[in-house]
Amino acid sequence: MANDFSDKHHVGSLYEVGVERLALVGKHAKALMQGYLQGEVEQEALSEQAARKLIAARVLYQPDDSLGYKLRQPVTQLIAAMVTDENRRQINADVADKLTQIKARVESFREAQRGGDYVKAELQLQLIHETVHDLTGQFEEAIHSLWHRLNSNFGFVSSLADKIRENSRAQGQIQRLIAGLALVDFNELIEFAEGHAGLRKLLVTKLQVQLNGHHGSLLEVQKRLVELMGRFREQQARSLLVMNMASFLRQHPNFMVGDYSYRSQVPRLVNQAPAMPIAAAVSLDQRAQQPLVVSLVQQLYKELQLKASVQQATSNSEQVSVQQKDQEVEARQQQLKQDTEHFFLAALDSPTPCSALDYLVEQQLEWPPEAWLFQVIGEYNSLPRAQQQLFRFQREEAKAHVFNELMIIHDITLAYVAEPARQRSA
């Protein structure tokens, strides 16, 4: 196998094929992602040629002619890792195979060195680097996935029962990962690296630091997972307790609890003392407090008297005040109408268009501008049509907002038109 890789030409073509196939994946990203999410890529989503290329690249396969295409497992795994999809992401805890690979490559490296084939030795060294990197990367990936699941509270599954299942699956993974770490025998690795500083650094010093770190992280995640599991179970137990007790009480409407309070040792939870009223009254026996009492009584009297008189007054005057109020309102409305009419007359006399708001200010009228404009519009609309034509009625309005088509009237101008007929024909 090692000989294949030492062929420079082969490496070159590997490069080209790899680039071509990665580009192929990119080109069909949408169809592939749809396949990832729906379980298969529909036949119509890809041209026959594209499908053939993707199958040749071992990206897709077609289990049955009549069915759509499916993503091969490594592709699914790549996507799951890239989008941290914990539902699909898998953890690879296989350490033994990596260790065997390292051993084989170290042997191959030594052989090449002995034979004086430095190019091959260099290539093998590079491969050893990569394998070690894969080994530690595998743990990094697993730890990342575990933390992600932990921190999201297993949010990728919805029910508590599923969360509990996912949590115990994660705990199983951690156990396998820790068991995998234990397979790494540093004595053996020291032997491999015998007499080569670069190898020693790679296989012993660096790897040990990294794996120690991973071991620590795994233990931490494990601790947190166990804690979280405890919380999940407590939540589950609590909700079951509530539900089951409710259904028990429904089925046993005459259920009575024991006489807990008559036990020699009253249970802690049952011993809850009832409320004790906290009341106080004025004391008449202490001379020093008498002035205070007197003033309190006086004040109370005043309040009672006032209340009584107010009550009487309101009951008598209620009828009257309602009528009075009605009259007041009516008078104001009349006044507003009159003022508006005056404005129309002023517009008739004026040679230039008259602004309603300017008039309001000039005449020092007390109406709120909004009410005033409203009345002017009303007055105009209530004029007979012939009279309306005597005026050019113009609203100054603007949109309420760039995105709001509501028109807000800021002012109204009225102008007298001497010859309405001509204007109409124009």
Add this chain to the structure above:
Amino acid sequence: MIQFRPLLETLLAGQFICPVSAPEHYKKLQDIAIREAIDDYLQPLNRRVASSDDESVYFLAYRDIDNNERDLLKQQLSVVMSSLLPLLEWLTYVQEVQGSDGALSAGDTLKLQELILKTEDNPSLRQRLQALATDKFFNSQADSVDAQARQIAKRLVEHGYLLQPHKERLYFQVTGKIDYLIELVRFIKDEENIPLSEEQVQEDLF
């Protein structure tokens, strides 16, 4: 003792003190020295500060228990027992409306408007709320979902299970008294050997 007057008044009024209902009082009660001082002060009233198992709520208990106290405690327990089913039913109702896995616990927030909207859209939830609202404990005569839900919330606030931080806003916080209630339920289940299966029972509600 004067600095503890509000705390003492709250306790003597029979209220439960938890981090939600009265965070400052709760913090004081966590100090064992303060608790002992209050215990000494309350001694002539035959009361002492008690707590739930996990010290998530504090309340007053009798110091010495005689026949009179036993009678009062029995009365008190029978009041709690008569409200137990509606309270538990309410908890399961809320859990179902919210579609959550766990029953409410202290510190959770409850948006009444959300509950109302979801209930209005679902005939089975409406029926459950209706049955709950007409229970003696909640005692609502209203017909609308809105009014029923409000009445239930009001009663739960009165009984100290919920807290309404703003009078005019319909959002509530669950207090530690709910946890006390659940603890009591667990205690009763164990004491009475009620055979509650560990698995979820089939709900045969109506």
